[in-house]
Amino acid sequence: MAIKKFEDILVWQRAQALAVEIYENFGSLRDYGFREQITRASVSISNNIAEGFERSSNSDFVRFLYFASASNSEVRSMLYLSVKLNFISKEKASDLIDKTNEISKVLFGFIKSISKKE
Template sequence: MAVKKFEDLVVWKKAQDFAVLIYEDFSNLKDSSFKDQILRASVSISNNIAEGFDRRTNPDFIRFLYFAVSSNSEVRSMLYLSTKLNYLSTENANLLIDKSNEISKMLFGLIQSMKKTAD
């Protein structure tokens, strides 16, 4: 059965949950520029999945999935930095990094499957 709406994609759901965790962990951060950047990047992951899905062509969807990968990588990079700046504990950052890596694997898997159906 083909997926009919982006809300049915497991990777979109995981990206939404990931953004919620980022919001929770950085809600009290005083560094507003860092906070704004990581929050926007985390939201961008699921938004790019949704936007690409509703473009209704495989090449467009693939392009937006790569945007989602890039946003996810940006969040992951900022998570590493957050430990160096003492914004998050290493343990908490590593849990979030693991979730980010899981989302990346899922996105790359979806990209590969979309490329196969595009051939």
């Protein structure tokens, strides 16, 4: 069955859930620059998936999935830093890092699947 709308894409749903968790954990952080960077990067994951889905070709979609992957990696990197800066507990960061790793796996599987169709 072909996906008819981006809202049906599992990795988009997971990226949205991750962004909500990032906002919940960093929304009141007093370090404005850090807070802005991690929240924007987290939102960028699902936004790139959505934007790519609406493009006219699979190669364009794949390009945006790579953008989503890069934003996901940025969030993961910032999560490691957030522990070192004592912005979040090691346990909570580990949970969120696991979620970014899962998103990464699904994104690369999706990229591989779409690339085979070309």
